[in-house]
Amino acid sequence: MFDQFKQTYFEECEDRIQEAEEGLTVMLDGGADDGVVNQVFRAIHSIKGGAGAFGFDTIVGFAHQFETTLDLVREGALSPDREMCTLFLHANDIVADMLSREQNDEEIPSDLGQDVLAALEKIVAGSGAVVADPLASTDAGNFADIAGVKAWRIHFMPHKGLLKTGNEPLFLLRALQDLGELDVDVDLDHLPSFSDLTADHVEDCYLGWDITLHTEAPRDEIVEVFDFVEDLCDLTIEPFEEPVDVSQADVPVAPEVPLVAAAKPAKEPAAKKAVQATKSSGSASIRVDLERIDSLVNLVGEMVIAQSMLQEQVRWLPIEVGGKIGEGVENLARHMRDLQESVMAVRAQPIKSVFTRMPRIVREVSAICGKDIRITTSGEETEVDKTVLENLIDPLTHMIRNSVDHGVEKPADRVAAGKTSHGTIHLSARHKSGRIIIEIEDDGKGVNRDAVWAKALKQGIVTPEATLTPHEIDNLIFKPGFSTAESVSEVSGRGVGMDVVKRNVSDMGGRITVSSVPGEGCKMTLSLPLTLAVMDGMVVSVGSQRFVLPTVNIVESFQPNSDAISKLTEGVNIIQARGEYVRVIPLCDVFHIDDAILDINEALLILLEGDDGQRVAVMVDDVLGQQQVVIKSLETNFSAVDGISAATILGNGDVALILDVPGLSDMRAKIDLKQEVLNHALSKKEALDQGVAIEQEEGVCNECSD
């Protein structure tokens, strides 16, 4: 009958497993206090409780043994060392495994976790504790049924305290009545005389009952009626036919019943302590189907578009009409922004859920590699959009594996290099100008630049003439087809390299870079959008086209001073801006827009900075304004284009492309290349004009057109 609750149970168990794992990890590192141990115990205990309700006996059995062992730790009878904690972690995995099998209606193999179970049993046996059988009936009667008895004689004399426990003799008699016909005599022998009754006695019970019960029910059922009060009353239950000496009665149960159940004394001032309306009400939450939230997010997105269209229209109204309406629209815009932020906050979740998976990966992988690595985390509370969070798991896992496998050295090598024998990986998250930055920093040997360079040459990723900065060489590891591992290792090999990580990250509108100091370690930085749905953008015009530049990337916009412009080669300009030279990218060239301003002296430049600090200046005709734009992915219908991250719908209904700044700076190379080809072709053409034979021109052009 409880099948409808199974889903809730499995969801809850996921959280419990997580909690247990967190606690066990702390225990493993030796930092556990009673609270942590209790947290783990409670998690397993709770899983067992639910498993029992659904009849998952295998889980109950295993969890029970696990729980018993944890209980010994809790009581201080066991002090777990690293080895034991590792076993516990393993046991936790097995519980998780069993749960997921139950959830998927799979059979649990009979040998699953048997070794761990045996190890747990051994620990418990070693401590001398006794384990109760979890599936055994807990209320089994101690007395064999006396067959053939049709009536029972029951003497029930409550002790003083019975009423204080909230038990009510009347209800017990009614429960007896459910078993059969009752004859009840009240035993008034202990009732004091009226004059002796004082306020002190008001909660005491003086009445007793002699009951004859005619029933087919076995004795156990009668005993069970009194199970809550057996230590609070004198109770004898014996077959009626044979009058039996009361002193030999078989169930002497000593109840003390304050008789005065009905006489609930005058109300005291309601306990003051009790009114601690602290955080309890604050933690109220509901579970909502993600689809509903997504549709809400979409609706809000549509409203943002509608609102910006409205704003656009109002702008052209004559002032006497538009003034008031304009105010209203401005108000609307403000609320719309709040609404949007609130909706986004609903989807936001702390990154903790992803971070907590990582210690286990580090543990497992470092065990395989024979390394000793600790992982520390910070910024777990940083909130990220749920979809981003989900998509983050794979790349992050891969990067962590990579750090363990290739980054941190083996203990002996570390010691030889004058480092501590154990390596450290630090995982952190923080918000930075509208994006989330995740860093994985290790204190290993850093990227092997020579090997990377050699490999890149071999794979044809770079040409021998290329001049790259050390930073650029390090980042070659993200190029497609690159993998420095000489042999595919068990750990991070698997035929995928960092390029896959990069692709996963780019698909979310994120970027990844690595910076490394040889011998000291390496740091991978992931930069992701906070949300995948909206962003602040600046709308610019280039000829008849409109583009959106992410506001977070904009440093400044300015009219170029012709003195500051230097021409490198034909059509390639750099400009001095804020003390450094940056490349000018004319959008009209990149996107082949013919009706744009071509003269750099008349155009407007916008200085942009990528997350990696790379700056470029894009040349546009004009800046039209700043607004919130709803991101519409293009990649559902089109393949990815460098320099364009998505599209949006503007207030006037036009579609505008959203530009991707690092993508734009990557395009430099290609444009340069094209320019060279062009120059090359031009010179060839001149040569041709002069009647000189041309060789292999086609080949060159084919190679360079992408």
Next chain:
Amino acid sequence: MPITVAIVDDSRTMLDMVGYTLREAGYNVIEAEDGQQALTMLSGQAANVVITDLNMPNMDGLTLIRELRAMATYKSTPILMLTTEADREKKEAGRAAGATGWIVKPFNPDKLLSVVKKVAG
């Protein structure tokens, strides 16, 4: 007036299942997820029966029982503890705190109802 039963458990599954069983049987059910929350809830809203888990964060079941017993309203209200423990120790600790009785997890719906009936009439 239907009898109001307060269920206190940090496990959503237990709250749902116990709640379902009791609601089906016509009881009015109110819920809290730990002792602290229960205390706040029960200070504002009276229950005729309280069913509480023992091991919970923020405030455990035994403390909750003691706190409730210290309040005039709950001085003799039936309080049942949910426990998977078969051992007497737990029951005795509960009894010492003022518990009326216990419900063994995993619970059998009929047993749950008969126990509630036995303490609440």
